Amino acid sequence: MTSPTSHAAPRLAPGRIHWFGYASPQVFYPVAGRLIPWFAGAALVLAAIGLAIGFLVAPTDHQQGDAYRIIFVHVPAAWLSMLIYVAMAFWAGLGLVLNTRLSAMMARALAPTGALFTFLALWTGALWGRPTWGAWWVWDARLTSELLLLFLYVGFMALQAAIDDPVRGDKAGAVIALVGVINVPVIYFSVQWWNTLHQGASVSLRAAPSMATTMLAGMLVMTFALWAYAIAAVLARLRCIILERERGVAP
Amino acid sequence: MIWQTWNDFVAMGGYAPYVWGSVGATAAGVLLEVLALRARRRAALARNVLSKGRP
Numbered sequence: 001m002t003s004p005t006s007h008a009a010p011r012l013a014p015g016r017i018h019w020f021g022y023a024s025p026q027v028f029y030p031v032a033g034r035l036i037p038w039f040a041g042a043a044l045v046l047a048a049i050g051l052a053i054g055f056l057v058a059p060t061d062h063q064q065g066d067a068y069r070i071i072f073v074h075v076p077a078a079w080l081s082m083l084i085y086v087a088m089a090f091w092a093g094l095g096l097v098l099n100t101r102l103s104a105m106m107a108r109a110l111a112p113t114g115a116l117f118t119f120l121a122l123w124t125g126a127l128w129g130r131p132t133w134g135a136w137w138v139w140d141a142r143l144t145s146e147l148l149l150l151f152l153y154v155g156f157m158a159l160q161a162a163i164d165d166p167v168r169g170d171k172a173g174a175v176i177a178l179v180g181v182i183n184v185p186v187i188y189f190s191v192q193w194w195n196t197l198h199q200g201a202s203v204s205l206r207a208a209p210s211m212a213t214t215m216l217a218g219m220l221v222m223t224f225a226l227w228a229y230a231i232a233a234v235l236a237r238l239r240c241i242i243l244e245r246e247r248g249v250a251p
Numbered sequence: 252m253i254w255q256t257w258n259d260f261v262a263m264g265g266y267a268p269y270v271w272g273s274v275g276a277t278a279a280g281v282l283l284e285v286l287a288l289r290a291r292r293r294a295a296l297a298r299n300v301l302s303k304g305r306p
Contacts, residue, residue: 051274055260056252066264070273077277116280124273131269229281236288243295 023100025242032235039232046225054218070128076223078121082184084114089181092174104170109238115153141190142198152180
């Protein structure tokens with residue numbers, strides 16, 4: 001990194017943590033490359049443990065039978081769909097305010113993975129709704145606001161894809177991302193604010209969990225597994241975006 | 252282990268299409284994303300090599 005080649009990373013003084021240095025795509029590119037295998041490995045190990053707990057150890061539910069096991073993918077996917085949206089809006093907003101290139105790229109990198117998890121939350125929800133409610137889909141507040149989240153992700157990606165100038169695309173996308181973030185608390189609290197068919201929160205910081213310990217453990221381990229996967233996937237996509245937008249950065 | 256036989260495990264108490272449809276869709280989604288990312292990285296690297304005029 002110290003060799004003065006034509007496209008070397010900016011030189012940083014040793015012995016200090018350069019927080020703003022990491023905001024440079026050239027510096028972050030190799031850092032992301034080193035982080036990806038760790039997060040991908042953690043995702044594989046955690047998914048193996050989480051699926052073993054959820055499908056081999058956790059008992060059958062006395063009300064829903066084995067259909068409840070959809071929870072081990074449904075809840076992690078739904079949580080991540082909201083979390084990734086908030087992260088995307090944060091980075092898009094930061095890029096809009098500070099004009100930092102990497103922030104806008106991070107927002108672009110988060111969107112497809114967020115859209116995937118939103119789709120999976122809706123898909124697994126439909127497969128859970130059919131045996132328990134008797135309907136694949138209902139226009140209930142929770143389901144409708146989650147569908148709106150999918151449209152926000154798709155709108156963000158479509159708008160950025162439609163604008164040729166990347167910087168203008170970043171700004172236009174940031175506006176959608178920031179306006180749409182209002183929808184996230186609506187999704188989260190929809191089961192409290194409205195009378196919905198969807199069940200209430202399975203886990204709350206204020207109350208004891210309403211489920212068996214092994215069920216809760218399986219759900220949390222699967223959440224961390226998908227979380228680690230999402231970080232690995234987003235970092236991999238961020239590296240692609242850096243390669244596409246900053247020619248001559250990396251090998 | 253809560254299952255007596257392999258068939259019990261596969262049957263999921265009669266909810267097999269719903270449970271395996273959910274797990275399978277998640278696995279397929281993750282797999283497709285990984286493949287898409289790999290292809291995108293390859294394409295970006297190839298383009299950068301071309302634009303620099305390196306072999």
